[in-house]
Amino acid sequence: PSPRLPDGTVDLNGLWIGGGPVVSIAQGLAQGETLPLLPSAKAMMADRATRETDDPHLWCMPMGVPRGTPYPFRFVQNYTHKAPTHLFILFEATIHTYRQIFMDGRTHPADLDPTWFGHSIGRFEKDTLVIDTVGFNDKFWFDRQGTPHTEQLHTVERWTRLTEGTLRNEVTIEDPGAFSR
Numbered sequence: 001p002s003p004r005l006p007d008g009t010v011d012l013n014g015l016w017i018g019g020g021p022v023v024s025i026a027q028g029l030a031q032g033e034t035l036p037l038l039p040s041a042k043a044m045m046a047d048r049a050t051r052e053t054d055d056p057h058l059w060c061m062p063m064g065v066p067r068g069t070p071y072p073f074r075f076v077q078n079y080t081h082k083a084p085t086h087l088f089i090l091f092e093a094t095i096h097t098y099r100q101i102f103m104d105g106r107t108h109p110a111d112l113d114p115t116w117f118g119h120s121i122g123r124f125e126k127d128t129l130v131i132d133t134v135g136f137n138d139k140f141w142f143d144r145q146g147t148p149h150t151e152q153l154h155t156v157e158r159w160t161r162l163t164e165g166t167l168r169n170e171v172t173i174e175d176p177g178a179f180s181r
Contacts, residue, residue, distance in 0.1 A: 002127065002161040005077065009084070010127045010161050012075040018068055018169075025067075025142040028171070041148050041178040048146025055141055062097045062116035064140030065133055065155045066171040069093040078103075087122055087129070101131050108134050114151050116140055129159040150177030 003011040021027045026035050037045065048054065057063050071093035078086045084103035091097045101122040112119050112135035119135040136153045153175045160168045173179070 001163065003164060009077075009124060010129070011077070012087075012129060012159065012161060012167070013077055015072045015074050016167055017070070017072050021066070021143050022068055022070070023144050025145075025147045028066075035147065036180040037147075038178055038180055044148045045146050048141065048148070052144070052146070055144060055146065056139055057094070057141070060094055062091075062094055062140060064116055064136065064142070064149075065099075065118070066157065066169070066173070067140070067142055108132075114138070118153070118155075125158075127160060129157075131155075131157040131159070133157070148178055149173075149175045152177040 005011050026033075029035070057067070057069075063069065069091075071091070073092065074090045076088040076090060077084070078088065087101040087103050089099040089101070091099075097116075099117045099120060101120040103122050105123075106121060108119050108121060114135055114137035116137060116139065118133040120131050120133040122129055122131045124130070133155045134153075136149070136151060136155075138149060138151050138153075140149075141147060142149060153173070155174075156172045158168075158170045160170075162168055
């Protein structure tokens with residue numbers, strides 16, 4: 001079974017490997033589905049295919065969400081007086097990068113300055129951590145193929161610890177600036 005914190009919440013603390021696409025974001029699609037890229041996004045992806053070495057990750061820039069690497073990452077759950085305040089995801093792949101997820105019930109601010117990891121708020125739905133993120137910049141690539149996105153990107157991640165050693169990650173991506181659906 002999944003380990004739990006003293007308050008009964010699933011314990012996600014620890015070192016993990018995997019969690020997202022590396023070569024192609026299409027790897028996560030259901031069989032028979034294709035990426036619903038808008039023409040402008042297709043053109044940008046075709047241009048990036050001619051300049052693979054421009055991938056920001058190869059220049060030690062953050063990878064954004066949901067891109068994964070073969071390097072470990074760590075969840076760090078922070079609780080004050082048994083009430084969750086923050087959760088952090090620390091990345092080994094890019095030195096000194098981390099994501100901060102607010103767990104205190106706040107909403108996204110109306111006016112955000114776009115960043116590599118956006119603004120994340122989280123909550124637990126039973127044993128699943130749900131992370132809702134907006135406010136991304138348009139600089140990271142979803143994968144090595146250069147799949148683009150815009151600053152309209154909105155992701156919802158669902159992290160479920162199935163067993164002590166198994167963590168499932170499902171991500172919904174919405175971006176009306178790059179995808180038709």
